[in-house]
Amino acid sequence: MITVENLTKEYAGFTAVDDVTFTARPGRVTGFLGPNGAGKSTTMRVMVGLTPATSGEVTVAGRRFADLPNPGREVGVLLDASAQHAGRTGREILAITAAIMGLPRTRVPEMLHRVSLTEDEADRRVRHYSLGMRQRLGIAAALLGDPQVLVLDEPANGLDPAGIRWMRDLLREYADQGGTVLLSSHLLHEIEVVADDLVVIGRGRIVAQGSKADLLAAAGTVVAADDRAALERALSTAGLASHPGTDGALRVEATTREVGLAAASAGIPLTRLADADGAGLEEMFLELTADTQRDDLTQSHSEGAAA
Numbered sequence: 310m311i312t313v314e315n316l317t318k319e320y321a322g323f324t325a326v327d328d329v330t331f332t333a334r335p336g337r338v339t340g341f342l343g344p345n346g347a348g349k350s351t352t353m354r355v356m357v358g359l360t361p362a363t364s365g366e367v368t369v370a371g372r373r374f375a376d377l378p379n380p381g382r383e384v385g386v387l388l389d390a391s392a393q394h395a396g397r398t399g400r401e402i403l404a405i406t407a408a409i410m411g412l413p414r415t416r417v418p419e420m421l422h423r424v425s426l427t428e429d430e431a432d433r434r435v436r437h438y439s440l441g442m443r444q445r446l447g448i449a450a451a452l453l454g455d456p457q458v459l460v461l462d463e464p465a466n467g468l469d470p471a472g473i474r475w476m477r478d479l480l481r482e483y484a485d486q487g488g489t490v491l492l493s494s495h496l497l498h499e500i501e502v503v504a505d506d507l508v509v510i511g512r513g514r515i516v517a518q519g520s521k522a523d524l525l526a527a528a529g530t531v532v533a534a535d536d537r538a539a540l541e542r543a544l545s546t547a548g549l550a551s552h553p554g555t556d557g558a559l560r561v562e563a564t565t566r567e568v569g570l571a572a573a574s575a576g577i578p579l580t581r582l583a584d585a586d587g588a589g590l591e592e593m594f595l596e597l598t599a600d601t602q603r604d605d606l607t608q609s610h611s612e613g614a615a616a
């Protein structure tokens with residue numbers, strides 16, 4: 310279990326994370342989703358004690374990371390796959406990590422096997438690894454101590470489609486065995502297949518959170534008719550809020566049944582009636598984050614200010 314409570318992180322007066330509260334639960338994969346610069350990495354860095362919070366608190370298994378006696382045994386962390394020592398082999402990196410955590414050396418070949426790095430690849434220096442191989446090695450290091458919690462920042466970066474599927478299966482299995490997984494991404498599709506819960510962040514603030522199923526249901530119904538104005542009137546008469554989607558159809562915050570009945574009672578033939586489903590979630594993500602993108606540079610702050 311990871312609990313983030315009213316977390317705020319400021320860099321020289323710039324608020325990178327703004328009063329963020331959420332929980333990642335055991336047995337579930339929690340997707341931490343947001344556009345570039347939304348505050349995901351900063352939140353995760355605070356979570357694993359790399360950056361001090363300005364205010365608020367993060368606990369893992371009920372304790373602050375800094376208070377965990379052997380953190381690697383409780384929390385597996387992959388924040389930056391490229392941060393590994395380029396001059397060491399993958400096997401050496403895992404062996405050193407195992408020694409630091411007081412684990413038997415036998416964990417190393419086990420984990421290499423778990424992430425499908427071959428013997429030959431394990432003995433190459435990391436500088437010769439592809440980004441995908443570094444991600445696998447990073448995941449092996451995160452799993453080494455058999456932790457109950459995994460914190461992974463953009464773990465799918467650099468993985469090919471087969472690698473992404475492999476990782477999804479691995480995380481699913483890990484969560485199904487009772488583990489807690491928090492993984493970040495700026496790509497909705499990457500996360501929506503594997504996540505049970507979603508936490509969406511934009512400009513440092515949480516803009517939506519809940520189970521994926523609830524967020525999908527909240528994304529409502531897509532409906533279209535040749536006479537869109539009449540359809541809008543019928544929906545409004547039935548007390549259903551609607552707004553135009555990007556494809557000319559209307560998005561309605563109601564079930565397909567409610568929408569169908571409202572159209573039928575006004576005698577309007579429909580050309581389309583469907584659950585908003587994945588497309589709805591994507592639109593919701595774009596809408597939620599559109600006004601939270603950090604590309605307007607209206608807030609100036611100094612990059613690299615002291616943490």
Ligand SMILES: Nc1ncnc2c1ncn2[C@@H]1O[C@H](COP(=O)(O)OP(=O)(O)OP(=O)(O)O)[C@@H](O)[C@H]1O
Nearest residue numbers: 320325345346347348349350351495611612613614
């Ligand atoms: N050390 C720092 N000094 C100043 N600003 C920082 C520092 N670290 C991060 N920031 C700023 O905080 C904001 C959030 O950054 P963060 O890396 O947490 O976003 P992110 O959601 O992980 O984005 P990405 O998907 O691009 O990795 C950004 O505007 C970033 O420039």
